[in-house]
Amino acid sequence: MDYDVIVIGAGAGGLSAGATLASRGFSTLVVEQSGTVGGCASYFERDGFQFDVGACIVEMPEAHERFYAGLGLRREDYVTFLRNDPLYELIDMTTGERILVPSSLEETAEMIGAYSARDAASFRWFMNKYGPVLDRFADVLLTTPQGRARDMLKVFARCPGIIKSAHVWMTPYGKLLDDLFEHPVTKGMLGNYSVIGGLPPSVQVGLMMWLVYLEHRGMYYPEGGMGAIPRGMARALEDVGGELALDTPVRRVIVDRHRARGVVLADGTPVTARAVVSNANALPLYMDLVGPEHLPGAVVKGLKSYRPSPSCTVAYLGLDYQPPMRAQHIFAMASPELLDSFWFSIFENGIPIPQSVGLVTSPTFMDPSMAPPGCGSLAFMTVAPPRPAGGSWSEIKWDYLDKGIDMLDAVFMPRVKDHIVTKTIATPEDFETRLSLPWGNIYGFSMSMLSQMAFRPGNRSRCVKGLFLCGGSTHTCSVPGAVNSGVMAADLASEEIERRRAA
Amino acid sequence: MRKSLAIMLSTYLILTGLALEVIAAMNGPIGSLAQRGRTVYPVLACFLVLLLLALVFPALAESDYRKVLRVMLLLSALGMFLIYVFLGFMWMFAGRFAMSVLVAVFLVLYGIALVMLGVFNYFAAQGGYRPFIYSMGRELPYIYYRYRI
Ligand SMILES: Cc1cc2nc3c(=O)[nH]c(=O)nc-3n(C[C@H](O)[C@H](O)[C@H](O)COP(=O)(O)OP(=O)(O)OC[C@H]3O[C@@H](n4cnc5c(N)ncnc54)[C@H](O)[C@@H]3O)c2cc1C
Numbered sequence: 001m002d003y004d005v006i007v008i009g010a011g012a013g014g015l016s017a018g019a020t021l022a023s024r025g026f027s028t029l030v031v032e033q034s035g036t037v038g039g040c041a042s043y044f045e046r047d048g049f050q051f052d053v054g055a056c057i058v059e060m061p062e063a064h065e066r067f068y069a070g071l072g073l074r075r076e077d078y079v080t081f082l083r084n085d086p087l088y089e090l091i092d093m094t095t096g097e098r099i100l101v102p103s104s105l106e107e108t109a110e111m112i113g114a115y116s117a118r119d120a121a122s123f124r125w126f127m128n129k130y131g132p133v134l135d136r137f138a139d140v141l142l143t144t145p146q147g148r149a150r151d152m153l154k155v156f157a158r159c160p161g162i163i164k165s166a167h168v169w170m171t172p173y174g175k176l177l178d179d180l181f182e183h184p185v186t187k188g189m190l191g192n193y194s195v196i197g198g199l200p201p202s203v204q205v206g207l208m209m210w211l212v213y214l215e216h217r218g219m220y221y222p223e224g225g226m227g228a229i230p231r232g233m234a235r236a237l238e239d240v241g242g243e244l245a246l247d248t249p250v251r252r253v254i255v256d257r258h259r260a261r262g263v264v265l266a267d268g269t270p271v272t273a274r275a276v277v278s279n280a281n282a283l284p285l286y287m288d289l290v291g292p293e294h295l296p297g298a299v300v301k302g303l304k305s306y307r308p309s310p311s312c313t314v315a316y317l318g319l320d321y322q323p324p325m326r327a328q329h330i331f332a333m334a335s336p337e338l339l340d341s342f343w344f345s346i347f348e349n350g351i352p353i354p355q356s357v358g359l360v361t362s363p364t365f366m367d368p369s370m371a372p373p374g375c376g377s378l379a380f381m382t383v384a385p386p387r388p389a390g391g392s393w394s395e396i397k398w399d400y401l402d403k404g405i406d407m408l409d410a411v412f413m414p415r416v417k418d419h420i421v422t423k424t425i426a427t428p429e430d431f432e433t434r435l436s437l438p439w440g441n442i443y444g445f446s447m448s449m450l451s452q453m454a455f456r457p458g459n460r461s462r463c464v465k466g467l468f469l470c471g472g473s474t475h476t477c478s479v480p481g482a483v484n485s486g487v488m489a490a491d492l493a494s495e496e497i498e499r500r501r502a503a
Numbered sequence: 504m505r506k507s508l509a510i511m512l513s514t515y516l517i518l519t520g521l522a523l524e525v526i527a528a529m530n531g532p533i534g535s536l537a538q539r540g541r542t543v544y545p546v547l548a549c550f551l552v553l554l555l556l557a558l559v560f561p562a563l564a565e566s567d568y569r570k571v572l573r574v575m576l577l578l579s580a581l582g583m584f585l586i587y588v589f590l591g592f593m594w595m596f597a598g599r600f601a602m603s604v605l606v607a608v609f610l611v612l613y614g615i616a617l618v619m620l621g622v623f624n625y626f627a628a629q630g631g632y633r634p635f636i637y638s639m640g641r642e643l644p645y646i647y648y649r650y651r652i
Contacts, residue, residue, distance in 0.1 A: 149650075175631035202634035282652065302648030340634075450642040455649040462651060 003027045004497050006263050006273040008250045008289070011039025011435075012479050013471030014279030015233035016067050016486025017493070021277070022242030023071040024490075026497055029271065030242060031263070033249035036227070037234045039279070039435050040442065040472070041479050043227025047422040048372040049318035051379060052226040054431070054442065055479050056361045057084075057329070059214050063142065063480030064229070067487060071240050078232030081220035082366050088219075088329035090189055091412060099333075100326055101189065105131070105216045116183035126180060127213060130168065133161035134210040135217070142481055145488040146474065147458015155453065173208050174201030174336045184335055191336035195358065195383070198309045198447030200343035201336035205449055221328060221366040229479065253278075253285070253467065255294045260467040263289075274500045275466045275493045279486070282445075282457035282473040283438045290464060299463050306451060308441035310347065311428035312358075313384045315401050318422035322364055322376030323413055330360040330412055343383070350389035352396065354403035356382045360412050375421070380408055386428045386439035393427035401425040437472075444472025452476060459485065460492045466500070468493045504564045509628030512560055513621040519549055520617030527610035542606055546587050553580035568627060579620060586613060 007018040010032035018030035036042050040054040061081050068075040085103040092099070102108050105127050113120030140159045145151055156163055168176065173194045177187045193211040194204040222228040234244055252264040253276055262272035278285045283303055286292075292300050334342070345351045357380050364376040371377050382404060388396060401423065409417045428440025437444075445451050457474050461467035470489035471482045504512075526545055557576035561569045586609050593605060626632040 172632055172635040175629075175635075178631065200634075202631075203638045205635075286652075296651065298648045298651045302645060302650070302652045305642070305645035305648055307642070448638060448642060450639060450646055451649070455646050457652040 001274055002262065002271050003029045003273040004501075005029075005275045005277060005493055006031065006271055007277045007279060008253075008263065008285070009033070009039065009279030009471070010037040010230065010234065010244060010246070011279045011471055012041050012230060012233070012482035013486040013489070014039075014277070015230055015237055016483045017277045017279065017468075017470050017490045018242050018244075018486075019071055019233060019237040019240055020067070020487050020490035021493060021497075022237060023240040024494055025241075026494070028237075028242040029273075030237060030244045031248040031250055031265070031271075032244070032246050033266075033436070034434060035247050036230075037244070037246070038227055038230030040431075040437070041226050041229055041482075043225055046316070046424060047318055049316075049375070049377050049422060050225050050227065050363070050370040051316040051377060052363060053426065054314060055226050056221070056359075056363070056379065058220040058222065058226075058229070058479060059211075059218070060138070060142070060478075060480040061218065061220055063483045066143075067233075067483050068236065070487060071236055073236055073239065078236055079228050080223040082223055084219040084221060084328055084366075086327050087215055088331055089325070089327045090192075090331050090333040092185065092188065093332050093334045093338075093411070096411070097185075098326075099185065099189070103216065103219070105213075108216060112183075112186050112189075115185045116181070119181045119183050119186040122180045123186070126209070127216075130165060130209070131213050133159070133165060134207075134213045137162045137207075138210055138214060141453075141476060142484045143488070145459040145492060146453050146456060147460055147462065149454050151458075152454045169205055169207035171206040172202055173199075173204035173206055174340070176206040176209070177201065177336060185333075187336055188333040191339055192331055192333060192358075194336070195310075195339055195343070198443050200340045202340045203448070221363070223367055225363050225367065225370050226479075233483075250280075250289060252291070253289045253464075255290055255464055258294070258463070259465040260290075260461075274497045275468060277468045277470060277489050277493050279471045279482075280436055281438055281471070282469055284436050285469070285473075286457075290467070295463055303457075307446040307448070308386060308439035309443035309445060309447050310343075310383050311386045311431070311440040312381045312442060313397070313400065313404075313425055313427050315380050315382075315404050315425045316423065317378045317380075317405070317416075317420050318371065319376045319378060319416065319419040320421050321374070321419050322368065322371075323362060323378060323416060323419070325362055325365050325413075328362055328365040332358050332411075346383055346385050350385040350387060352384055352388040352400060354382060354400045355407045356384075357404055357407050357412065358383060360408065378408075378413075378416070380404060380412075384428055386432070386441065393429035397425055397427050400427075442472075443477045444474070447476070459489045466496055468496075504560070504568065504628045506629065508560070508563055509625060512556065512628070513625040515552075515556070516617050516621030516624060519552070520614040520619075520621060523549070523610045523614035523617065527607040527614065542610075543587065543590065546583060546590070546610075550580055550583040550587060553583060564628065565630065568633060571627065572624070575620060575623075579617065582613065582616075 004026035007014045007030040022028040042053040086100045090099040109124045137159045194201040197208040249266040250263045251266045254262045260276040360380040364371045431440035468489040470485040475485040561573035
């Protein structure tokens with residue numbers, strides 16, 4: 001055996017699994033196809049500016065604390081989180097009004113109270129009543145391995161509050177907002193969370209209110225940019241004795257008699273191991289790396305049945321000044337009905353809408369060292385179809401970028417156009433080819449209820465022994481979700497390796 | 504559809520479903536013509552009412568629910584009719600005891616289906632729930648396959 005375990009992919013999940021396994025004394029190799037670590041939470045440099053590839057918001061920093069503590073290390077030695085206070089600014093797309101959303105629930109209730117006293121009371125009531133339940137549920141869900149019915153039941157058993165209030169969580173998000181609130185600003189502000197959670201308000205579950213609660217528990221940005229998270233994790237991996245190989249794509253998982261026995265690299269080199277952990281999305285993992293010939297027909301059918309979570313474009317702008325902002329992030333605010341109609345035009349009809357700028361973020365607002373002295377940077381995201389109707393992303397992306405910049409200039413940041421020194425864009429097609437993310441979708445698979453928990457690919461493969469999965473396609477995802485899932489996959493893989501060593 | 508109409512339709516469907524459960528539970532061995540009548544006529548009446556509802560209610564529903572409601576009501580009416588024909592046919596062959604079991608099983612299952620239809624209609628008739636329900640409906644057939652992964 002070359003290694004005890006090979007980890008495919010150095011996203012947040014893969015690094016977390018690799019470091020956890022290495023810290024337990026298993027010989028561990030993490031192989032990453034690209035030249036940097038982090039996957040969706042990675043970074044790149046251009047003309048002296050450092051940009052975040054995708055993720056730019058950190059919630060639940062305790063996932064990182066837990067991860068480092070599990071390695072016997074201190075998180076502070078690897079990554080520093082800066083708190084976002086206020087959380088973000090909202091721009092009402094109908095009136096142009098700008099609203100700062102504070103970082104505590106009480107202050108947010110007061111902010112809502114400026115528009116409607118009734119809404120403020122409802123917000124306080126809801127958060128007081130259900131906040132602790134949401135808190136507990138997020139914690140339990142994100143730390144319990146998933147894949148089987150009994151895992152799902154375990155989550156509910158450990159968080160009975162979520163069952164008692166199931167009628168609330170099963171109400172469509174948009175309806176819940178209508179039932180609880182009356183003012184368009186309250187509905188617009190909270191409606192955004194539905195989209196951030198991966199579905200439009202009419203289809204999202206009421207449970208997504210947990211994001212509102214979680215963000216108010218603390219929203220952060222790492223010093224040095226999002227890339228500081230995977231860089232810190234990669235350093236920790238090496239500190240605990242693991243190996244990392246960049247620019248090393250995996251072409252196949254070696255499967256023999258329904259058991260994973262290692263991988264074949266793109267250059268044809270076989271590397272054997274007692275267990276394989278995959279951070280690659282489950283669809284390319286099973287269909288390309290494992291191969292349908294090793295899978296039962298039902299599994300292939302299940303894999304093909306998944307719908308994508310939303311995909312998006314990210315535009316990156318280097319500026320010759322730090323743009324005037326009151327918070328790191330600016331979110332566009334629209335009514336839940338408008339969000340729905342945008343959503344269906346984009347994802348059902350494949351219509352690219354360059355003006356659908358939903359989030360503008362400035363990394364240099366938090367850490368000026370990410371740009372040359374005196375300069376600043378911006379990134380903005382638009383929700384965008386995986387395959388645009390009537391063309392391909394490579395044909396339309398530069399025009400799309402320019403139209404997005406026009407929108408930025410007109411609504412979010414007047415005259416920003418005059419300050420651009422470098423610009424580029426990543427489209428769903430880019431995310432798909434560079435990160436092997438099917439459809440370029442940002443959360444691995446759809447965030448719908450029937451694609452979660454036991455209905456999402458399990459952390460322990462049910463059809464290939466010795467194969468474990470972590471990351472976006474296995475767990476309700478986000479950076480902390482991926483970090484947690486890596487630890488859980490490592491726990492399951494540890495048992496397997498011990499068993500195989502003993503055998 | 505107005506909420507009051509949705510409630511009316513759902514209440515009817517749920518009550519009919521429950522009534523079928525009661526008829527099933529009270530069914531003893533079926534022998535005499537009168538006993539048969541007590542079982543058969545309610546089933547026939549159910550069929551006719553469902554047919555009538557299928558003609559009236561969809562016209563009162565929103566465009567994205569009209570077809571769904573019509574198909575569901577017609578299917579349940581048709582199902583009821585088929586049961587009626589099937590039971591009539593079986594009476595020629597099955598004994599008293601076998602027949603009573605057969606009737607009870609059919610009525611119980613059909614009653615449950617109607618109750619479920621009533622509950623479904625209550626939610627689906629409200630615009631706030633419909634996209635959510637449709638989206639779940641599209642994924643429901645795959646959950647077994649997903650579970651296998
Ligand atoms: C644009 C965008 C914005 C986002 N914003 C946020 C945010 O603000 N906050 C947040 O919490 N989450 C955000 N997310 C989601 C979050 O980034 C992801 O859920 C999380 O980072 C996924 O981590 P992961 O471990 O699943 O792996 P990924 O990040 O998907 O990484 C998988 C890695 O595996 C590698 N790989 C795949 N196949 C192979 C192979 N065959 N051989 C070798 N290597 C391979 C890939 O190159 C990649 O590096 C965002 C995502 C995107 C795309």
